[in-house]
Amino acid sequence: MTGKMKVNRFIEPLKMVYQEEDIPQIGANEVLIKVKATGICGSDVVYYYGETPLDTPDGKGPLILGHEFSGVVAELGEMAKNLGLFEIGDHVVVNPVQQCNACPACMRGEFNACSHVEVVGTMVDGAMAEYVKAKYTHVYKIPESIAFAHAAISEPLACATHAVDRLDIQPGQTVVIYGVGGIGLMMTQLCKAYGAGKVIVVARKDFGLGKALEGGADYVINNTDTSSSYYAENVAARVKELNGGELAQRAILATGAMQALQDAINVTGACSTIVYFGQAGPDDLLQVPVLDCLKAEKTLKFSWLAPLVWDKVFKLVDSGQVDLSKIITHEFSLEDAEKGIRFMRESAEPKVKGVIIVDPD
Ligand SMILES: [Zn+2]
């Protein structure tokens, strides 16, 4: 397809430009997507402020950000067309982490460990634009009943789902979730959908804890704000109190805070499992009380990206088991994408997840 499109391109830290560019040309194995909505990820915010390098060869822009998005098929490359899987106008989302399928990790199906990935929105141009292209192997058709704004955040939901899969919840178990950002609130709903008995959410701010209660949390604990009615100085003691005198069997981290990971070791009991899903810094270290963990036979796992969960994610959303309308708190236009990113960092207003509505029609 030829023609012009509007984009909001990241140039360098603290600088984006809203401008007109050529619509991307697609290859035989690619699909052109007319973007409907694009989520603002925490990683977009740290890229914008220059706190983390991009995945481009030199780690720098210019690059169109946006790796969480939904849209409709606008044009099909030859291979994608011959396959017969897609038609123009189909509602789709993209798995932005496009693995190579040929390296040893990919041979084993460990797609999140592929070292030859091409990532839309962090390595190649993403979806803070009217059009974006992706490999047909990573374009997924979704039910039309899912709203585009919700579909746009199926990528973080996919990551949250993979993490909850790794938590291996058994029906009735008590789960402690740390963090009430978009991922923590998604995990709250997921843990209930997976059959957790009690879900206890721990965080620093009452606004997010209120959201967690709306999303199905049984109890919330504020571990920081002494003026909160949910405040508890000793989280482990409070968990015991809420859990019939026992520590929790599962804990999951939707925050990068090392203190929370340290705390998760304290709130979990014998034969428990802890999953860490957070944005750790390069110098973060964990201190593990080895003898206690050994005798309790605890399991600590890490969770990275979202391999092999996408079909489950669309079914969880389509069935209503996960309600993403509870997660999105702010919407921005494509023209205001930069304003939106700055808002997510700088505004004191309570917020969870911002979405750029690229095409409201
Ligand atoms: Zn993201």
Ligand SMILES: [Zn+2]
């Ligand atoms: Zn690979």
